[in-house]
């Protein structure tokens with residue numbers, strides 16, 4: 001690992017432990033992250049860490065991004081997913097946008113440091129993104145967007161939305177296009193904020209587009225590039241989502257180990273009983289396996305391995321399944337205390353579930369994995 005990786009990991013660990021570990025419970029109870037935390041993510045350079053150094057970023061590799069997200073998720077998964085939502089939107093602009101678009105909307109400068117969101121999903125288009133129905137019709141040197149979006153992470157918080165809409169009704173895949181839509185755009189409305197099982201501090205909302213006119217300079221790439229922008233973006237961000245799951249798993253395991261070393265029953269700490277030792281061992285095996293897979297997949301993306309997305313899909317599946325299993329076991333290790341909100345593991349268990357669902361469900365990941373394998 002390089003020194004930038006180590007520096008970022010250490011600094012993030014400190015930041016997350018000091019600034020997030022206590023407040024995570026509050027975000028969960030209030031169902032809202034404190035906006036000052038987003039300002040801190042900006043100040044610490046996390047929102048711009050993937051941008052080129054000459055444009056105000058840290059230009060870190062994907063393994064460092066994973067380390068940052070893992071460390072933040074370990075203490076506050078809601079804050080981490082707010083960052084991941086931003087990274088996903090901004091990466092879509094980085095991979096598909098032109099110089100002017102990056103200068104105007106993405107790179108921080110004296111005036112702004114935009115928070116992003118990405119909006120692909122619709123009530124009728126979840127796993128199958130080619131079912132997107134939001135339309136974009138050419139008009140007056142731009143496009144008029146109409147439609148309903150759902151499940152937008154950072155909805156209502158973001159400064160800029162990357163919205164996917166249909167420019168061609170006849171081509172399901174090739175008819176999708178991506179647009180940069182600033183929050184002030186007339187006709188863009190943020191809908192209801194979802195009440196969720198977990199990640200409750202994060203914002204997840206509907207979005208509505210009612211004759212929202214977007215100038216053609218805000219079309220990312222060319223008309224019809226939407227599907228390939230989604231693929232290129234997720235090739236990078238899927239492994240970051242895996243790191244998010246890994247962070248949750250790691251936080252739960254750490255807490256369970258401390259508890260097992262302190263809690264006494266039958267005159268001994270519960271960690272002295274083989275029944276619990278085997279649980280801790282299995283949790284550790286899953287956590288370490290997930291960690292190796294996440295950073296191996298990140299390395300494949302960095303090295304532009306042709307089948308990097310095969311590894312990213314495996315990483316996402318392994319890490320999110322590990323997160324669900326480890327957090328569930330952590331609740332068991334704590335016994336009744338694990339079920340009580342005073343302890344963080346019940347929150348972590350609720351936070352973990354969605355990691356098996358978003359950024360492509362684990363069933364969809366398995367389809368991708370099998371497709372690569374069978375092609376071979």
Ligand SMILES: Cc1cc2nc3c(=O)[nH]c(=O)nc-3n(C[C@H](O)[C@H](O)[C@H](O)COP(=O)(O)OP(=O)(O)OC[C@H]3O[C@@H](n4cnc5c(N)ncnc54)[C@H](O)[C@@H]3O)c2cc1C
Nearest residue numbers: 118119120121126127151152153204357358359360361363
């Ligand atoms: C908290 C949260 C945050 C999110 N953030 C964003 C965001 O920022 N931007 C965004 O665009 N979207 C976001 N999403 C949406 C998310 O990506 C979708 O929920 C996900 O892709 C699944 O789509 P769906 O919910 O419509 O499920 P469906 O596609 O309806 O799937 C339902 C079930 O059927 C299974 N299934 C579907 N097709 C197949 C198949 N071919 N083979 C086998 N099984 C199948 C699925 O695995 C799942 O178990 C978010 C969702 C949540 C819950």
